[in-house]
Amino acid sequence: MNASVSHYLHQLKLCAGSQTSSTAKKLHAQIIKAALHLCPPLPNTLLGVYGKCGLVGDALHLFDEMPHRDHVSWASLLTAHNQASLPHRTLSMFRFMYESDSLLPDHFVFASVVKACSSLGAIRQGKQVHARFMLSQFCEDDVVKSSLVDMYAKCGLPDNARAVFDSISKRSVVSWTALISGYARSGRKLDALEMFEKLPVKSLFSWTALISGLVQSGNGVDALYLFIEMRREGVDIVDPLVLSSTVGACANLAVLELGKQVHGLVIGLGYGSCLFISNTLVDMYAKCSDILAAKYIFGGMQQKDVVSWTSIIVGVAQHGRAEEALTLYDGMVGAGIKPNEVTFVGLIYACSHVGFVSKGRAIFRSMIEDYGIRPCLQHYTCFLDLLSRSGHLSEAWNVINSMPFEPDEPTWAALLSACKQHGDTQMGIRVADHLLSLNPEDPSSYILLSNVYAGAGMWENVAKVRKLMTAREVKKNPGYSSIDIGKESQVFYAGETSHPLKDEIFDLLKELDAEMRKRGYVPDSSFVLHDMEQQEKEKLLFWHSERLALAYGLLKAVPGTPIRIVKNLRVCGDCHTVLKFISSIVKRDIIVRDATRYHHFSKGECSCNDFW
DNA sequence: ATAGGGTTAG
CATH class of the missing domain: 1.25.40 (Serine Threonine Protein Phosphatase 5, Tetratricopeptide repeat)
Structure with a gap:
């Protein structure tokens, strides 16, 4: 090989490693100047380097001008688009591979195309590609097979993933990880654990796949136990991905105390200023109803991306602070961060909370006209909520x-x-x-x-x-509420009468009941779904789990601190009234996260404006 | 020279 060709090859390799796009362009210019731009393998290498530096436009331009394109050119181009998160383009260009260059896909191309299908969740096309692969001369390739395992796993077909996995002759860590992750994210806990046990060597990568998959399928408790086990095994957390899943588990479960502990660990491991992690922390504190902590984390972030802004906007919106959400949105736009479809869900939600009908309409329109976002069903649902809450029922129906x-x-x-x-x-x-x-x-x-x-x-x-x-x-479903006192968590079930403090709880609720009735409280038993006497119904209401948890909190929590309760079902209308009364009687803030939203009770009012 | 697995907001 020509000495200068190998010189440039070396330079390009260095450039791919450092991913500096300016160097890539300079090297390209030098190669043209040296008249080496048609000397293989330089054009293909250059294509790959453009991809690695995130310059898909340049990659495509170079590709279009290449007089001789081979399999490597195609594979490099398709990979570049996968890496730039443009899997749609990967698939659309792949269709022209045979048409424009009379080339059939090789195993490298198959792997890229399957990956594109998996990130799009395009299972129909994925199955077609699978069939073509099986009929091709590369049908025994294990790398393509592991990408197929991943595709089926991501598309929610773990059994198909398993079938491909079983056909692999030499199983790599990659295929194991893809399968475990697939089982975990489909909620197939036992299968995931079984494969995980069989895994010969467990790396941080495999732990992360298992834990994050479980968090995604709503098995946060299992995920947290596995995280503890992983720590006990002494696995070195050399990169923070598993921490974001763990923080996410705390957020989904609304377990503030545990969330704080994981936050401490995040700082201890030196990931306190990592963008990804800070984003999950903002979300976690908001979901654990400590909106002040969420704002504190957000305020201290060095860099903020669209997820950071959206997390805090959604967070304050869910806590009923609509004006604040809209102010934050102005700040976001002012900071030059482009809102996306999730941001608009939060904004419309915020408007519907306080009945900002015209503001909400304007935001809905701006989303479409200024940002070119096509509203999805969720946007319509939020918008409908806004219209119907404010009494525009026929418009909502339209x-x-x-x-x-x-x-x-x-x-x-x-x-x-x-x-x-x-x-x-x-x-x-x-x-x-x-x-x-x-x-x-x-x-x-x-x-x-x-x-x-x-x-x-x-x-x-x-x-x-x-x-x-x-x-x-x-x-x-049986209703239950949980409350943290210090580092201890207590769960109360509706009608529960076996708690060690049941007498104290009963007396306190009785006392509060008397005071509420003095202030005009009339129990609303229409929320009780049984045929029985009025008095019996009131008794049932009296033992709703959130009241038990609240009474326990009033007895045990540090005086003056807010009481945080997490409930599995929606708060019933009568309890909502009761919680408002009690917040003003005992002069405490009470925060309830129920199945659908947050209620901040303070001085006899609730942040949800009595609408939920 | 080119390919495959784990991360955040609704």
């Missing part, structure tokens, strides 16, 4: 009928709470019927329907709904 999506459960639920709020029983019943037909197994649909009837005083229908639930064997 939107639901004209939007380009089939309404899903949250959509109907948004409309339904509005019907209830505005006493529109007829529409409420229609909506509840839709909801019920969409998900006849979900107890909350029945509760909502029953509440509509109860709100209208249609007691016979309330009874019918209850009978329907029995007939269909739909069981209401």
Whole structure:
């Protein structure tokens, strides 16, 4: 080989390692000047270097001008687009491989194309590529097979992933990791653990795959136990990816004390200023209802990206601070960060919280016109929520009928709470019927329907709904609330009477009840789904889990500190009223995270504006 | 010379 060719080859390799785009362009210019730009393998190497430096445009330009393109050129170009997160382009260009250069895919190309399918979740095309691969001369290639394992795993087909995995002759760590991650993220806990146990050598990579997969499938508790086990095994956390999943688990479970401990670990390991991790910490504190800590982390961040801004906007919006969310949005735009579709979910949500109808309409329009974002179903749902909360029921109905999506459960639920709020029983019943037909197994649909009837005083229908639930064997999930006192966590179930402090709790609730009635409280038993005497119903309400947790908190927590409660179901209307009364009687802030939102009770008011 | 696995916001 020509001495200068190998010189440039060496330089390009260095440049690929350091990923400095200016050097890539300089080297390209020098190569042209030296008239070596057609000497193989320089054109292909250059193509790869452009890809690694993130210069897809230059890569494509070079590719277009190459007189002789081979398999390596194609593989490099497709990989460049995968790396630039443009898997759509990877697939669309792949279609022209045969047409423009009469080339059939080789194993390198197959691997890139499969990866593109997996990041798009394009299972139909993925299966087609799989078939072509099986018919090709490369059908025994293990690298392509491991990319197929990953594709099926990511598309939620772990059994297909397993079938490919079993066909691999020499299984690499990569294929193991892909499969374990696939099982974990599909919620196949036992399969994931079984494969993990069989894994000959467990690296940080494999632990991360398992733990993050479990967090993604909502198995946060298992994920946290595995994280503890990983620490016990002495695995060196040389990069922080596993920490973001762990912080995420704390966020999903709303376990503030544990979250703080993991935060301490993050700082101890030296990742306190890592962008990714700070983003998850902002989210975690917001979800654990410590919005002050969330703002503190956000304020201290050296660099902030769209996720950082969106996390804090969504966080304050969920805590009912709409004006603050909108101010933050101005700050975001001012800082030159472009909002994305998630940001707009938060913003529309914020507007709907305080009934900023025209502001919300303007934001919805701006999203489409200024940022070219096509609204998805979730945007429509938030927007509907805004319209229906503020009483624009017919406009909401029009939107639901004209939007380009089939309404899903949250959509109907948004409309339904509005019907209830505005006493529109007829529409409420229609909506509840839709909801019920969409998900006849979900107890909350029945509760909502029953509440509509109860709100209208249609007691016979309330009874019918209850009978329907029995007939269909739909069981209401038992309600429970948890509360942290110091580092201890306590869980209370509705109606629980076996707690060691039950007498103290009962006495306190009795005392508060008397004081509330003096101030005008009348129990609203329409939320109780049973046929029984009024007094019996009130007794049931009295033992709702959030009240037990609250009383325990008042007895045990440091005086003056806010009481934080996490509930698995939605707070019932009567408890909501009670919590407002109690916040003003005991002059304490009470923060409840229920199944759908946050309630900050303070001085007799709630941040949700009595709408949830 | 080119390929495959683990990370954050709804």
